[in-house]
Amino acid sequence: MNTSSYATSADIPRQRWLRIIPPILIACIISYMDRVNIAFAMPGGMDKELGISATMAGLAGGIFFLGYLFLQVPGGKIAVHGSGKKFIGWSLVAWAVISVLTGIVTNQYQLLVLRFLLGVAEGGMLPVVLTMISNWFPDAERGRANAIVIMFVPIAGIITAPLSGWIITALDWRWLFIIEGLLSLVVLVLWALTVYDRPQEARWISEAEKKYLVETLAAEQRAIAGKTVVNASLGAVLSDRTMWQLIALNFFYQTGIYGYTLWLPTILKELTHTSMGQVGMLAILPYVGAIAGMFLFSSLSDRTGKRKMFVSLPLIGFATCMFLSVTLKESIWLSYAALVGCGFFLQSAAGVFWTIPARLFSAEMAGGARGVINALGNLGGFCGPYAVGVLITMYSKDAGVYCLAVSLAIAALMALLLPAKCDANSPSVGAPNTAKRAV
Numbered sequence: 001m002n003t004s005s006y007a008t009s010a011d012i013p014r015q016r017w018l019r020i021i022p023p024i025l026i027a028c029i030i031s032y033m034d035r036v037n038i039a040f041a042m043p044g045g046m047d048k049e050l051g052i053s054a055t056m057a058g059l060a061g062g063i064f065f066l067g068y069l070f071l072q073v074p075g076g077k078i079a080v081h082g083s084g085k086k087f088i089g090w091s092l093v094a095w096a097v098i099s100v101l102t103g104i105v106t107n108q109y110q111l112l113v114l115r116f117l118l119g120v121a122e123g124g125m126l127p128v129v130l131t132m133i134s135n136w137f138p139d140a141e142r143g144r145a146n147a148i149v150i151m152f153v154p155i156a157g158i159i160t161a162p163l164s165g166w167i168i169t170a171l172d173w174r175w176l177f178i179i180e181g182l183l184s185l186v187v188l189v190l191w192a193l194t195v196y197d198r199p200q201e202a203r204w205i206s207e208a209e210k211k212y213l214v215e216t217l218a219a220e221q222r223a224i225a226g227k228t229v230v231n232a233s234l235g236a237v238l239s240d241r242t243m244w245q246l247i248a249l250n251f252f253y254q255t256g257i258y259g260y261t262l263w264l265p266t267i268l269k270e271l272t273h274t275s276m277g278q279v280g281m282l283a284i285l286p287y288v289g290a291i292a293g294m295f296l297f298s299s300l301s302d303r304t305g306k307r308k309m310f311v312s313l314p315l316i317g318f319a320t321c322m323f324l325s326v327t328l329k330e331s332i333w334l335s336y337a338a339l340v341g342c343g344f345f346l347q348s349a350a351g352v353f354w355t356i357p358a359r360l361f362s363a364e365m366a367g368g369a370r371g372v373i374n375a376l377g378n379l380g381g382f383c384g385p386y387a388v389g390v391l392i393t394m395y396s397k398d399a400g401v402y403c404l405a406v407s408l409a410i411a412a413l414m415a416l417l418l419p420a421k422c423d424a425n426s427p428s429v430g431a432p433n434t435a436k437r438a439v
Contacts, residue, residue, distance in 0.1 A: 013209040019202070020136050021148055023187075023194045024129050027088055028152035030187050031122050033160045033180050034095050035064060038102075038115070039262045040164035041173040043269045044276045049173075050108050058389020060108070060115050061262040065381035067119025072375045075124020079131035085197050087128050092188040094121035099181025103174040127371065135198045138216045151294070153347055157261075157287030164265075165280020242360055242419055243369060246353075249311075249418075250377025252411035253349065256318060259384030259404040260342055267325075267397065271335055282336065286343020293348035301352045307422045308415055311356075314348035315412035321345060322405040326398045349415075356422045380407075 038046075042057050052060065078087050098118045105111045129149060137145040167176045196202040199213040264286065268279045293314065301310035321341035328334040357369045384407070388400035 012212045013206045015205060015209060016136050016199075016213070017145075019194060019204060020132075020196075021145060023191050024132065025149055025152055025155070026187055027092065027191055028125065028129060028149060029156040029159065030092070030180075030184050031095065031125050032152055032156035033163075034099050034118060034184065035122065036156075036160060036261055037099075037164055037176055037180055040160075040168060040265045040276065040280065041176055043266045043279070044164075044168035044173040044176070046173045050105070050111065052108050052111075053389075054392035055386075055389045056108050058262075058386040058392075060111050061385035061389075062258070062382035063112055064115050064119035064122075065258070065378050067116040067121075068123045068378055068381070069375050070120050071124035072127055072371055075128045078124070079128040079197075083197050084128040084132045084135075085191070085195050087124060088195075089188060089191055091121055091125060092184045092191060096181045096184035096188075099177050099184065103177035103181065126374070132195075132197060135217070136213065138213070138220060147298070147351065150347075150351065151291065154287040154290035154294070157290065158284055161265075161283035161287065162277075162280040165275075165277045165283075169275055169277035240360075243372070245414060245418060246356065246369075246373050247376045249411050249414040250353070250373050251380040251383075252407045252414065253315065253353075254377050254380030255384035255387070256315075256322070256380075256404045256408040256411065257346060257384070258381040259388050259400075259407070260322065260346065262385045263388050263400070264339065267339065267401070268336075270397065271329065271332060285340050286346065289340055289344035290346045290348075293344040293346065294351055297348040298351040301355075305423055307352055307356055308418050308420075309423075310352045311349045311418075312412045312415035314345045315408050315415060317348075318342055318345035319405045319408035319412060322401055322408060326401045329398075353415075356418070360419075360421065 038061055042052065042061075046052065047057055075087060078084065095118065098114055098121060102111065102114045102118075105114065130146065133145045133149060134142060164176055164180075167179055199205055199210045202210075264283055265276075265279050268282050269276070272278070272282065274282075297310050297314050301307055304310075321338045321344075325335050325338035325342065328338055354370070357373065360369070384404060387403050388397075391400040391403055
């Protein structure tokens with residue numbers, strides 16, 4: 001039987017959707033919880049107990065992303081040539097230890113070191129899990145599988161917000177890190193018992209499903225191997241002008257995303273003057289909006305083929321809502337509505353944005369391009385929180401929020417300036433041509 005008959009058959013079992021996706025999604029959720037729980041700990045008492053200024057709070061929130069750079073490429077290589085399951089397993093242990101240690105810090109410098117180390121420990125997660133997805137899901141299914149996994153950001157926000165608020169209210173900020181760190185060990189058990197790197201290794205998979213996956217994935221690899229890739233080197237990727245436009249766009253986008261994410265609880269607490277438990281509940285709605293926004297804009301983009309427009313429009317909406325959250329602050333509920341609007345646009349551009357590299361580069365080059373765009377763009381995750389902290393110290397919280405709005409507006413403009421070939425309904429220039437220009 002050929003692979004095309006498998007691809008169209010409704011009789012192929014689909015246990016992989018229940019056996020592989022949930023534990024990967026849960027592991028990603030835990031990683032994000034460990035990444036952003038500091039956003040609730042700061043207004044929940046950490047800043048006062050450790051004597052942390054707004055500038056230092058921004059640095060503590062952002063230094064994670066400097067460490068985040070180190071394992072991006074090695075993690076992906078380990079998943080391809082070794083075991084992604086073991087890599088994430090040891091990562092879960094590291095997340096647990098670092099999080100628990102954060103709960104017992106006695107000064108801000110210990111906090112900075114641990115936040116940096118957490119960034120290193122989490123840096124390889126996304127490339128590893130995306131590689132594991134590619135080992136289990138053929139191209140016809142991979143987009144949906146990736147989309148479900150990427151949903152970990154808003155799902156984690158929905159879980160983290162009330163949980164963190166409740167823990168801080170019932171106990172204190174130290175227990176927030178300790179309890180959420182120990183959750184990593186619980187997930188480690190689930191991970192060890194359910195996940196396998198490849199279909200050939202799984203004991204639970206049926207012969208029909210295994211044969212379908214092995215033969216279909218092998219056929220895809222043979223098709224890729226049969227293509228001539230011109231100058232598919234990192235140097236060729238980095239010498240392309242559009243590549244640097246995408247890096248800069250992602251940098252300003254991530255500046256806005258993490259500036260908003262890591263300061264949202266503080267902004268909500270000062271806006272509403274309520275307890276951390278209530279702040280946690282108020283922080284749920286922006287992340288619910290994020291799920292709706294992701295589905296809406298990705299669907300519209302797929303339907304129309306317009307990528308540039310549906311990257312730019314959410315960014316414009318994000319910037320506008322960020323601006324309105326300050327200008328409307330005299331009305332608590334209007335300002336809160338603007339913050340919910342920020343949540344709606346928070347990740348709306350992300351799914352569309354990551355369709356663009358495949359339009360510009362060959363399959364081989366696109367993999368390296370995604371890694372570079374993600375690694376360098378995520379430096380915005382350092383700059384956003386830190387810039388807000390500095391501006392709060394020097395001027396006011398309003399100045400910090402306006403800075404994020406400007407960053408998002410720049411990202412929106414850069415999206416509009418991308419070449420026409422980024423759109424799916426534009427004539428494709430083709431990867432080899434792009435590579436030739438890059439030389």
